[in-house]
Amino acid sequence: MMKIEEIDAINFKNGKPTDTKEKVVKDETITLTINGNISRSMSAIEDSLKEFAVGYLVNENMVKSLKDIKSIEIDETKINVEIDDTLLKTNETVLCSDSAGGWRSKIKEVNPVESDFQVSVLELIDRIEELKDNAEIWQATGGTHVAGIVFEDKFVVKEDVSRHVAVDKVIGYGILNGFDLNNSYVIYSGRMPADMVIKMTRAGVPILASNAAPANSGYNIAKKGNITLVGFLRGQRCNIYNNQNRILF
DSSP states (O other): OOOEEEEEEEEEETTEEEEEEEEEEOOEEEEEEETTTEEEEEEEOSSOHHHHHHHHHHHTTSOSSGGGEEEEEEETTEEEEEEOGGGGGSHHHHSOOOTTTTOGGGOOOOOOOOOOOOEEHHHHHHHHHHHHHTOHHHHHHSOOEEEEEEETTEEEEEEESSHHHHHHHHHHHHHHTTOOGGGEEEEESSOBOHHHHHHHHHHTOOEEEESSOBOHHHHHHHHHHTOEEEEEEETTEEEEESOGGGEEO
16 A cells, blocks of 8 residues: 655755655544444554554553454454443543543553563664664655564564554554563654553553653653653663663663
């Protein structure tokens, strides 16, 4: 499926305008419907939609594991899922943390992630460069966020116009492919506010690394959820926030 299109543009450089063609990422409105009555729509790239659905359901606390998902049906840009109906009766299910819903200030419960997983800071420095090297759509258009999940020797990268969707896709991939999320980490391009860090606590991922900065809200969720944040991962430097023992120097 074509994920990149060319559009007409005018390039202005050195005082001179020139007609040109520019590559842009092709996104669609993706609609996720849960049990026929809860619907979410968002702009996203039309690929890895099963991974997205699984990651979204776990990261938004609608299910606890893959066994709570009864079915996933994908019809082009529409995703229909059936989950255990009893899970829809909890407050946390309705009050999702995604930024589109603006729910991050309403997160009531954060369960700490218990994990002794550790990773070398040198590996993280290498992985952020590898992440950029694998961001093919971003390299062509500059229009995507890129996220990766690392488990043992496996490193899987997904791109999307939404940082939330990119992270949902890699976590969903990990769940579908038997990754031990307690012994994995997520590395991605984007800030680390509460609505992103809460995804890690719900999925059980102990480390979130980024080339960008944490927000105070994200740091507070990281403390409550026992998540290690690695920010400003650029070149040969980074900052480590909370439970720094997980990072080996």
